[in-house]
Amino acid sequence: MNRLYSLLGTGNYKQCMYELGDQVAGMTSFVQIAIVELLANTEYPIEEIVIFTTAKARERNEYLLRTELEERDINVPVRFVPVVETLTDQNMWELFEQVYDEIHSNDRVFFDITHGF
DSSP states (O other): OEEEEEEEOSSOOOOBOOEETTEEOOOBSOHHHHHHHHHTTSSSOOOEEEEEEOHHHHHHHHHHHHHHHHHTTOOOOEEEEEOOSSOOHHHHHHHHHHHHHHOOTTOEEEEOOSSOO
16 A cells, blocks of 8 residues: 655645646645645555644644645545654654554555654
């Protein structure tokens, strides 16, 4: 399965344009949407989006992300994985372990690292 692993933050996401080679995604506030659009007609279309997010970020931006996915008729399943609000040396390793545990054998993995803590 082609899975996109991404982070969702608490910021005010603004519209922008994303490109991949000569392809251009529609204006979007979310890179996850752009990645799905840019890879849709390739040999690696995204089949699931896994989003690591804090409770605060999910509360603030999940609805906006899901609304935009629906408006664009993107039917890729989205799954949210809760993470801690504040990173420490100890729980950073726990976060890495969470990410690792989400990866399945035989998956094709796409990591979005445009947003971080």
